[in-house]
Amino acid sequence: MSTIEFNTHITDAEWEVMRVVWANDRVTSKKVISVLQEKMDWTQSTIKTILGRLVGKGVLNTEHEGRKFIYTANIEETEAVRDYAEDIFNRICNKKVGNVIGSIIEDHVLSFDDIDRLEKILEMKKSFAVEEVDCNCPEGQCECHLHHH
Amino acid sequence: MSTIEFNTHITDAEWEVMRVVWANDRVTSKKVISVLQEKMDWTQSTIKTILGRLVGKGVLNTEHEGRKFIYTANIEETEAVRDYAEDIFNRICNKKVGNVIGSIIEDHVLSFDDIDRLEKILEMKKSFAVEEVDCNCPEGQCECHLHHH
DNA sequence: AAAGTAAGTTTACCATTGTAAACGAATTAT
DNA sequence: ATAATTCGTTTACAATGGTAAACTTACTTT
Secondary structure, eight states: OOOOOEEEOHHHHHHHHHHHHHHHSSOOOHHHHHOOOOOOOOHHHHHHHHHHHHHHHSSEEEETTTTTEEEEESSSSSHHHHHHHHHHHHSGGGGGGHHHHHHHHHHHHOHHHHHHHHHHHHHHHGGGGGGSOOOOOOOSGGGGGGGOO | OOOOOOOOOOHHHHHHHHHHHHSSSSHHHHHHHHHHHHHOOOOOOHHHHHHHHHHHHTTTEEEEEEEEEEEEESOOOHHHHHHHHHHHTTTSOOGGHHHHHHHHOOOOOBBHHHHHHHHHHHHHHHHOOOOOOOOOOTTTEEEEEGGOO
């Protein structure tokens, strides 16, 4: 089994569809339509177009089951989320990553279990922590360089 | 002084420009051009277009200084990053937020100080932690509902 | 004052995305 | 078998975004 590379960008509208697929594992267009017609107030047409595009991009698989298709995801939600999350960290200086994670934590409701888990992860991270994170930015795109003279 | 609302979406290309503005506080188009011509391999034209669009959107301010403009940001980097980060959490079930933060932490290099800071934040979060985070998804877009029967 | 140059504005153009109607084939109901 | 329904495909069209040339002003240099 080969791991497939998906550089494919999943757009907002497509993501809505993917969530239905991920949540239900194997879905028909009918299922997707019923869920999203309500939430998004899209016509059937719109949803069919998006399904078609996702299949075209290889993000969704189809298997014939009788006359209709069963759609399944070719990429896991976790993986897609990770990729998407990465976008934000590509927009900032490496040195700020810690702060951003900090504000993300501040901005969201967590459960006690979540906090425990995060604490454990942080504990482990200590083994790999550095004294100072390296700045990756080209000169002129972050303030770090200013301190070098 | 009023806090301005920016629902404005900052695109990838625009973000490159914003980083230069944020890093240098008050910049001329010349400065932006010199930084990005290298990094992005864009022509002057392209950069001028983006500057113009950002001014149009109200994300950048201009002051005349003699014949040229000085561009300044109307929105702080921290705020913009926060907004952008929010996008990802709008794409997932609230219940998964903790896990996503977990993988974000795993995926990035942190300094000892970062870890300390995050630990403190988590410590504080305990006062507001919940037993179980509420799912916000419409039925059919996450698995949570499946467990309700 | 004339010519050259730097800076901002207008136009342009194509790809992607959101949104959806129309079409065609297959299936089921009458 | 015929009509109605269902499901996927094709076509469409406007808005956004990436990329850039052309144009216009207003300085600056000679």
